[in-house]
Amino acid sequence: MKARVFVTLKSGVLDPQGAAIGTALGGMGFDGVESVRQGKVFEIEMGDADEATARDQLDAMCRRLLANTVIEDYSIELG
Amino acid sequence: MKARVFVTLKSGVLDPQGAAIGTALGGMGFDGVESVRQGKVFEIEMGDADEATARDQLDAMCRRLLANTVIEDYSIELG
Structure with a gap:
């Protein structure tokens, strides 16, 4: 079973990397971009x-290794 | 409009970071994990x-900044 796990900064947490990408895109002429936030995706073959x-195991992996739950949210997609 | 852009290494490209995560998960007792590959996700407010x-612009952003198309694939989700 294939799974995708997304780990992103919680909404209140500053994301300077995402902000830098947003500024760079603006400078390249992409005017429509209002905000960019960068996160991680893990493709896991289970x-x-x-x-x-699988979902229980992935949840445990996120809490113990993949995500820092103080500042990051995670979500799991199976299929 | 909100978009998510996924950037992942092409399947033939070595992913030592993903391999290290897979090994770590195995060492923590998650026996079911067969492979892990890590990528990036960008949440972009358009x-x-x-x-x-939006899709045209995102495609151009990927080709010009977000992805290194020599070694990376990208996919775009709108919604």
Whole structure:
């Protein structure tokens, strides 16, 4: 089973990298860009676990390794 | 309009960071993990552009700044 895990900064947390990208895009003539925030995506191949088990395991991985839950949110997509 | 842009290494390109994460997860007892690949996600707020224009602009942003198309693939999600 394939999973995608998204880890992004919580909305109140400053994202200087995203802000720099937004400024760069503006400077390149992309006027429509209002804001950019950068995050991470992990593509994880989970073997033959069933969906509920995979989701539990991925949730534990996020809390223990993939995300810093003090400043980051995570979401899990299976399929 | 909100967009998400995913930038991931092409499948033939070595991903040592993803491999390290996979090894770490295995060492933590997550036996089901077969592979991990890490990529980037950009959450971009595009103002009031219509969908076709937004997609064209995002495609240009990826080619010119967000992705290194020699080694990376990108995909765009609008909504």
